[in-house]
Amino acid sequence: MSKKVAILTSGGDAPGMNACIRAIVLVCERSGFDVLGYLHGYNGLLKQQYRELDARQMHNLTQRGGTILHSARCLEFKTDESARLAAANLDELGVTTLFVIGGDGSFRGAQHLGNFWDGQIIGLPGTIDNDIVGTDATIGYFTAIETAVQSVDKVRDTADAFERVFLVEVMGRHAGFLGLNGALASASDYVILPELFENEEKTLKDILTQLNERRDQRGNVSYIIILAENLWPGGIADLVSKLEQRTETEVRPVILGHVQRGGSPVSQDRLLAMKLGAHAATLIGKPITGIMVGEQNGQAVEVPLPLTWEHSKPLDDLSVNTMTLLMNNRYA
Amino acid sequence: MSKKVAILTSGGDAPGMNACIRAIVLVCERSGFDVLGYLHGYNGLLKQQYRELDARQMHNLTQRGGTILHSARCLEFKTDESARLAAANLDELGVTTLFVIGGDGSFRGAQHLGNFWDGQIIGLPGTIDNDIVGTDATIGYFTAIETAVQSVDKVRDTADAFERVFLVEVMGRHAGFLGLNGALASASDYVILPELFENEEKTLKDILTQLNERRDQRGNVSYIIILAENLWPGGIADLVSKLEQRTETEVRPVILGHVQRGGSPVSQDRLLAMKLGAHAATLIGKPITGIMVGEQNGQAVEVPLPLTWEHSKPLDDLSVNTMTLLMNNRYA
Amino acid sequence: MSKKVAILTSGGDAPGMNACIRAIVLVCERSGFDVLGYLHGYNGLLKQQYRELDARQMHNLTQRGGTILHSARCLEFKTDESARLAAANLDELGVTTLFVIGGDGSFRGAQHLGNFWDGQIIGLPGTIDNDIVGTDATIGYFTAIETAVQSVDKVRDTADAFERVFLVEVMGRHAGFLGLNGALASASDYVILPELFENEEKTLKDILTQLNERRDQRGNVSYIIILAENLWPGGIADLVSKLEQRTETEVRPVILGHVQRGGSPVSQDRLLAMKLGAHAATLIGKPITGIMVGEQNGQAVEVPLPLTWEHSKPLDDLSVNTMTLLMNNRYA
Amino acid sequence: MSKKVAILTSGGDAPGMNACIRAIVLVCERSGFDVLGYLHGYNGLLKQQYRELDARQMHNLTQRGGTILHSARCLEFKTDESARLAAANLDELGVTTLFVIGGDGSFRGAQHLGNFWDGQIIGLPGTIDNDIVGTDATIGYFTAIETAVQSVDKVRDTADAFERVFLVEVMGRHAGFLGLNGALASASDYVILPELFENEEKTLKDILTQLNERRDQRGNVSYIIILAENLWPGGIADLVSKLEQRTETEVRPVILGHVQRGGSPVSQDRLLAMKLGAHAATLIGKPITGIMVGEQNGQAVEVPLPLTWEHSKPLDDLSVNTMTLLMNNRYA
Structure with a gap:
């Protein structure tokens, strides 16, 4: 029986989200999994709005900004009722793994859903702000x-x-x-x-x-x-x-x-999106859930979702030192 | 005896002003003229602030935004006293032709100067607004x-x-x-x-x-x-x-x-700047002054300065019709 | 009864072809015409390969390079047999106007088709070479x-x-x-x-x-x-x-x-493509055929197809003069 | 007494070399050091061709491709005679630290010079090839x-x-x-x-x-x-x-x-160039020489020059794995 997985993008859109979707879909297709994409972030999950995704649709997608799955805020997703409805919707379609591409608000939503759903939840850091702990950089x-x-x-x-x-x-x-x-x-x-x-x-x-x-x-x-x-x-x-x-x-x-x-993602965002997306898709079915896939020191890592937001991410010393040497002073 | 000409850029800066300066300087150098560039628009003309310009300095300049001569507003240039001072400064240096790259305010200044100075004055339309009559497009x-x-x-x-x-x-x-x-x-x-x-x-x-x-x-x-x-x-x-x-x-x-x-000028601005600048430099010494060099239907034209601002420039019909067909309506 | 029109892109692809397709489709939709797009240039016309086009599909298309209708060479289109087959195919679908976006080879094909088909044929100049007489510039x-x-x-x-x-x-x-x-x-x-x-x-x-x-x-x-x-x-x-x-x-x-x-078309190509495409679509049903829509001196013009290739298009004097002044000489 | 340092760029030019020069010069100026730039790579060192560099010249330089110090091959620098001449030239000017921005050939030259000169030698990895061991990425x-x-x-x-x-x-x-x-x-x-x-x-x-x-x-x-x-x-x-x-x-x-x-360096190259250049300039006078400053896992590191070329740098596993999953196979 073929496994079924789902993807959604949530929170502010970020360049590279489409490249990440493509990577997940391509790896899933070679592994024989069906993929569907929920629309409008968690709203689509609540309203069972989705589209099927296959490799053919992924052609010429890497270089496009925004997200073909659309995004939206979803304030009501904080309630238990919503999470239960989402879980029921996922089960109804036979989805066993859900990929959430977004920022810390999206990850909190994913964690909340995990309290009501037995499926596998994997987050991918997509935000221009880079304010996610556990990954050196975020997609976008x-x-x-x-x-x-x-x-x-x-x-x-x-x-x-x-x-x-x-x-x-x-x-x-x-x-x-x-x-x-x-x-x-x-x-x-x-x-x-x-x-x-x-x-x-x-x-x-x-x-x-x-x-x-x-x-x-x-x-x-x-x-x-x-x-x-x-x-x-x-x-x-x-x-x-x-x-x-x-x-x-x-x-x-x-x-x-x-x-x-917006804008077509630069190469470094495309590469990060592909590395994280492809790696995430290889985790399907493994006994690991409630995590974000990030990149640290050139390695793909899995980080429990709560660790991504519990502390704020500090600026790196080398950049701050460089700033001190080159800016904010009279010698610049 | 070698002729001396001067260039200034005035009003809001526009991408392509440097390409225009370069074209003027290159043609002047081949014709044996010395060129100087007044700094900060008309302010430099009042304060006798200038630099000498030669072909060597023009290398690698075409693609740069802004203006190497700097620009600035100069409200006091409206007075007769200022125009007289400017005329005296030009005469003191032996300048016989002045090129003014700028918009309609700059051209009014040039026209005003012409009331007090016998030298040759040639305007070049440099503004992102395209609101200058007498040229299909403006530099920038x-x-x-x-x-x-x-x-x-x-x-x-x-x-x-x-x-x-x-x-x-x-x-x-x-x-x-x-x-x-x-x-x-x-x-x-x-x-x-x-x-x-x-x-x-x-x-x-x-x-x-x-x-x-x-x-x-x-x-x-x-x-x-x-x-x-x-x-x-x-x-x-x-x-x-x-x-x-x-x-x-x-x-x-x-x-x-x-x-x-700002920004590096796109090709069409570089080309316009070069065509107008090069053509303007061929007018040096000819019995024509108080004009702007523009481009109309692919030809270089000379337009008396007052005609460039007396009427407002209408939007072209073809663009407006296209807008009517493609935008501002429910079929777009 | 609703009129039906068709579009094809032929010859080397050029940035802005998609913007031109969009303009035609939007104007047709507001006028109540159905539009179909033949695929792979004249090959699609011979093999009756096409897709329906509507305004919805035109979203986010303007900025994309290439052509969504694909292009291809079609050497056999020179034969009378091919032109007769194409005419039959157009009639079979009830197409009454055909838009051909391409270069001089594509226009020769269009002219050839006109000998065998009673419908309206309108060419649009799409080529990066700008070697089409009758238009100041070509799309791309x-x-x-x-x-x-x-x-x-x-x-x-x-x-x-x-x-x-x-x-x-x-x-x-x-x-x-x-x-x-x-x-x-x-x-x-x-x-x-x-x-x-x-x-x-x-x-x-x-x-x-x-x-x-x-x-x-x-x-x-x-x-x-x-x-x-x-x-x-x-x-x-x-x-x-x-x-x-x-x-x-x-x-x-x-x-x-x-x-x-390739590449996303720059604004001037998008604008030219839209002006020509929108204007061309307003000609549907008028007693004019076998022409190319071009832009001359800011106006849309209609030029009989043979005039577009009978003579070679000369370089414009102003550009050549500017080259003589600024390049190919020791003062550059 | 003010210390004097020198910079040269050697080997193939790489976008970001200018940003690196700027960073070194700004930090040196605040530390009270004089900086000169040798021209045309090692050739300038042999011919004592150089220019003085100060913060003012560094304005508007970060975004420019190429290298203002020019580059060139210098095959004769392999001889002992050349290295001795270079050492004498450096001593003659009172240079105590030399920064060499380039690739592995440039670093071999620097190491060779170190056998004949007592001054401090610091390499910075500037090459588009990224084939330098000891740094995650190279400038350009x-x-x-x-x-x-x-x-x-x-x-x-x-x-x-x-x-x-x-x-x-x-x-x-x-x-x-x-x-x-x-x-x-x-x-x-x-x-x-x-x-x-x-x-x-x-x-x-x-x-x-x-x-x-x-x-x-x-x-x-x-x-x-x-x-x-x-x-x-x-x-x-x-x-x-x-x-x-x-x-x-x-x-x-x-x-x-x-x-x-060529081309204006993208942000990641500018940032790498600044981090490495600014850090390198803080090493002036410290008892460390014959090293390259690189970036590893977000930290600035110092690596002995021979280590940068003794082994070839392997492709990173994560990228290769991603390639295996997304390319070179029928599912791509």
């Missing part, structure tokens, strides 16, 4: 950095032409990975991150000191500040106005927004 | 469309994944070229342009009608609206909130902002 | 320039690092449009085009003169030559070896090849 | 993958349109990293790598088997094969002709060539 993170960096590269053209201060807001609500690496790779001058933020006054003073010393040395210069979203108390407009007052310069805000979520 | 316009379109391509990934409404604000204060072509080329669903805007209520109704019919036919769908900046009375936040009320759907705003000004 | 041409230029931008990094001579072969069998504009926009140093090629010896001498003068002035320099394919008598390897002998320098060849055909 | 490798993958994405458009077989040759003379990851990330169908190549006959049979099964299942399909350069005994033309004979299909070759070396 590399593309989001690239998009942010290419945007800042463009902003720099105008910043240089006008020798102006720009403030660029990047995504990363609770985690500074995207901000830190986006700022470094774009050779920005200053970065304001949740992990390193002390208070408004100190930040403003730091910026002022650096900017003034730079101007003393080199005359008028462009100056680019990266700001993680939702971090500055009064919002980006408040920071713009405070900087304008203190620098007596025009400061222009740029909010990268949802552009950062 | 093609790149700005490309940047907007690539951003919307990315936004669509998320819009499709979540079947959500997105509202994307593009530049183009008074002219809808960037909005119209950006919306068409990105296969957006609706566009709100200064040239075609009647009132808020009509626009909202149009959108609602189209969106509802689309949903009736196809179920939930993504829906992308392009909005020209500074057009909607209450700003983009007001439109978001009105759309959310009426559609009972989440509507996400994306403001492309200054990212649209 | 702008993207091919962009791809060539971005490749040369990359080659220049190495050329500059090693101060080396590179020879880059671009497509454009009989027409130099891609070569000329690719060379200009990439700020290459020399270009060898079918329209301007005299003989090997003259070309070699020109290059040597320019290169030596450049070296005298600036010391070792990088030097990039663009070569149109199939032009140099002994092939690119022969030119490399002759240049190495005469320059006593390493010369590296780069053959861009099929990479130039 | 990520960009080269991206370039290869984007090229294959474009080739696929034509391959799909014509349902044709394409053979794409990528760089990587002795190491399959670029081929393996380029093939995986581009969702190619088959890859021929030095590490896994057995013989011609087996490879041809494998391809034929997979291609025929694919055609049996799905009808005509596109099929993309990645080939590492210099691997197939008779060259790519021989493989094309053998495949055409056996598949009775047209097979088109694409040689990516030098395009792979």
